[in-house]
Amino acid sequence: MGRHQTAGGALGVVLRGLVLLLAVGLVAGAGWYVLHDTPAGDGGGQCPTTLRVVTASSFSTVVSAAGRTLRADKDCIQLDITTADGRPAAGQLAQVNADVWIPDDASWATVAAPGLLAPTGKDSPAPTLATSPIFMVTDEATAARIKGGQEGGWLALAELLDAKSSGVRLVVRDPSLSGDGLVAAGAVGEAVWLKEGMDASSLALNTTLTVTRTVTHDLAATPDEPGEVGLVPEYALLPIMNLAQTRTYLAGADHTALMRYTWLPTAAAARDPKRVAALRRLLDSFGRTEVRQAITAAGLRGPGQVRPPFEGGSALPEPTAPPFDVLGAHHVQHVFATWDPEDRRGNLLIAVDMAGPANGASPAGSAPGKQAPIDVLKAGCRVVGDLMPVGSGLGLWEISPGQPGGYRKLLPSDRLDDTSKAAFTRSVNTLTTHKPGPGLLDTIVAAYQSVRDDWHDDMFNQVFILTDDANKDSANAAAVSAMVEKLKGLQDPQRPVTISVVVLGKKDAADRLKAALQPLGAYVDNAQQVDDVQAAFIHVVAGGLHE
Template identity: 25%
Template sequence: MRRSIRGAGAIAGAMAFVLVAVGGWFGYQQWAGSNCSGELTLTVAAAPEIAPAVKETAADLTADGAEVDGLCVAVEVTASEPVEVAAAIAGQHGVSLSGVGQASGSAVLPNVWLADSSTWLLRLRQQAPAFASRNNASVARSPIVVAMPEPLATTVGWPQKKLGWKDLLGRITTGTQLKTGLVEPSRDAAGLAGLLSLATAAQSGGGAQAQQATTAALRALATGVSAVREELIARFPRATDPTSLARGLGAAALSEEEVIKFNAEKPPVPLAALYLEPAPISLDYPYAVMPGTEPAKAEAAGKLFAALGTPAFRGRLAGQGLRAPDGTWADGFAPPRGAPSPAGTEPAPTTAAPNPGGTAGGGDGATIERVLSSWSVATQSGRMLAVIDVSGSMFERVPTANNATRMQVTLEAARRGLALFDDNWALGLWIFSTELNGSRDYRSLVPIGPMSSQREELERALGGITPKRGGDTGMYDTILAAYRAVQDEWEPGRVNSVVLMTDGKNEDDNGISQATLLAELKRISDPDRPVQVIIVGIGAEVSKAELDPIPKVTGGAAFVTEDPAKIGDIFLQAIASRPSAPR
């Protein structure tokens, strides 16, 4: 008799399994007696480190019979790298994020995105103003720390001494042999937070020294950049002997969660987590409901969000090495030695305030793009011909730049950009107006050559540039000649480009037309020897509609600012927009 009861139990269990497997959640709910019918699926893309906690909480939500308008709520949580989702969203809006590239074919847009940082939302909004996610509140937090092998950390006073980003900056830029690392900041939020903090520390003095300090910091960091987090972490020393410590990675900006995960594996050399001041932008895990999410799914998203605010979810976060949004932690959290609580509780980055809550790095989209553009210029080599407008209109004054002339503002932007280019770059310099060299509208000041041998010559040439009184703008002839000059001596392994800065439109009645220019660029272009034309337009007289077709033929782009005082940012953004060099 006992045997038949045991068999009946097995049959009942098998029937339950079949109901769930074949009928899905709807069949199970009907069998369990729930009143909901049908299924409403909410898709969630979550950063890999928080995804397990979100999945468990979502499973509880559906098991408790969550419903919307009589439909059973089902939640599909996918662990997704934030950079992949960001690329997919950018592609949907027809824009691109610096350093991110195109989305992979497997990237799918979710109803809810749980990225690791609000900086992704800021960057998307900066490039695509129509992108407006809802809610965006933090559901977890992981402070950004400087991870350092414990034997090295003790030499800088850890864990007793409080250190700042200026302390780290000094060690990075003064040749102390501290090997620093960073995950590519355009693709990693922790790397970006570290870069922003160091850039802020470098710029705190202001003036030319700040520019030099920033450039030095960027170049020092560039020597230790890694494409992905796993690659960076693998460079930490695996033995405590002096040789291993000297050869291994000495310091890197990582999330606290990464340090906890690393130390949980009981490595031969544990990592210390240094909480530098002022606090960087933390990973804040914003709960972003995507634009266009239908009302029923938005309501389901609200139910999941409420579940992510419960003590049960806080406990699951602790098991993943993550804090609650207020910077505290629940039972089960294994804090690094010396970890403060709360920590990383500054306000989330916002476009409304350039530097919220006194945090390092500036949490607005414009600042982020500016720093990433500087990083791109400082860390990627190229071969570029800079072409500067010297027509008479460059004498006009710029009220927003202390009444300096357009020429002065343009040359200062060029000088700052020049300081960022390292010796691996090759640069040349032309000027243009009308009839500068006989009947030619352009004149070469410095031919394209390595920065290692002609940096001073370029600086002297920039210092001697003055506008031509009464000169017009012979743009089309100049662009074609510059394109041919770069193409004739094209070099593999580099981005070969022409960057032209102008405050007007083509005014050369004796030159070629735009139609002729476009036709000739198409005729002579060579996909095996590409040359990108980038145009930086300065002032209200510039027509972006007139400029756009020209660089598009070459795979380049046009950038226009009505305020000449902003040309520095636009110039860096233009250089940073270059694609990767063909091989």
């Protein structure tokens, strides 16, 4: 939701009440709207400077309070405020020519257009104006299961969600539309990432989504049934504490999930000395008494990290664990790629290379019950196909020594719909092993050129290679080097194509190809099972090639 106003006295009072209503779910809406207000009696044009501010709905009353204090100054400043949440807020920055963005978490900076925000770093970190910890809200029995798990925190919750048979389900706001949802969903993924790594985190988020109720309107993500765990920020819980006495609240003993309301000036404003001076005055105003009171009234914690004094608030445990780090760009995209199929939209060409026993059986000496590589390959292709949304481009090639070019096109690249998806599945089911032979390296080059020539500017463009490297192409340094040079010659900065290679069962081969393809920014990984193939695909569509 977005809304637009000029800071004024009466409107601030109205909006303070509206924020609390939104928090308990009494007001719901969609889209965005514009409100204009000019303080009575001043004609709306007496202040020499107007700053354009984009901020989250849960912080709008605070910014309005800051606007009132600045307008009362002798050399007054007027604020032109646009309220917008989540990813849509980033689009509002350029549309309203914003001077500063104050989103409900610092991680939103990663979705802004490149160069739009003023740079930050260790020497100039973005100031945090307020915070709100996120609590797990559930019934007493489910809370006991979480407290009895891994350190009684976010990792324990993630493990219960991963075990679908546990009966534990998640409730979260849409991560693309609010910091409530992004930080909450991100916390589940981060807990797994910190312990087991990126691939495990990708899989955990995808499993979590299957047992999640996502709230898409302006409602708090409170649980409705036993077994549900709602992830709700403190600012939304405080106004309703006396209405929910039977719930149990957990802060997380391993980490604290923390929303950070962050000061993010735009690059254009940072280049204008006059606007820099005005922004400094606005930033300083958040330390004034009226503005600090507005932070408290909104249910947020100020710089002292003290819980606002709401009736019933003592029922919430005080978070004591260290907070998760702010989600980085790749971590944010992992969440988006999980929740929104449109973030997985792409022009994808899959090329498979599998040698081995003619019947596809596991090699001699394999552990009992271990999937045959051909079965991992087929299932991996089906998983990737299922993750691609309708409207994507999808093709399937099979490396086949002896064929012209070393491959055959089982399914030419085509727009994905129900018919082409069924054709893709049939083609995958026909995949068989072949005798070891050359073809892998030439096929990578041909596939790259095919995707480059059929490049789409509205989606990612990718070559996805699945191979067992039975021909030991990775060990042929001269041939691999020649392939890399050919690919360099085909690169077009205006039509970038990602190369992703998953080597089935052979880490040494994956390591060799990873080193050789590094100059091309390619992603190379090793896979032992279908989950590894799925994790590799999600990692790449989320935009992380080198992590």
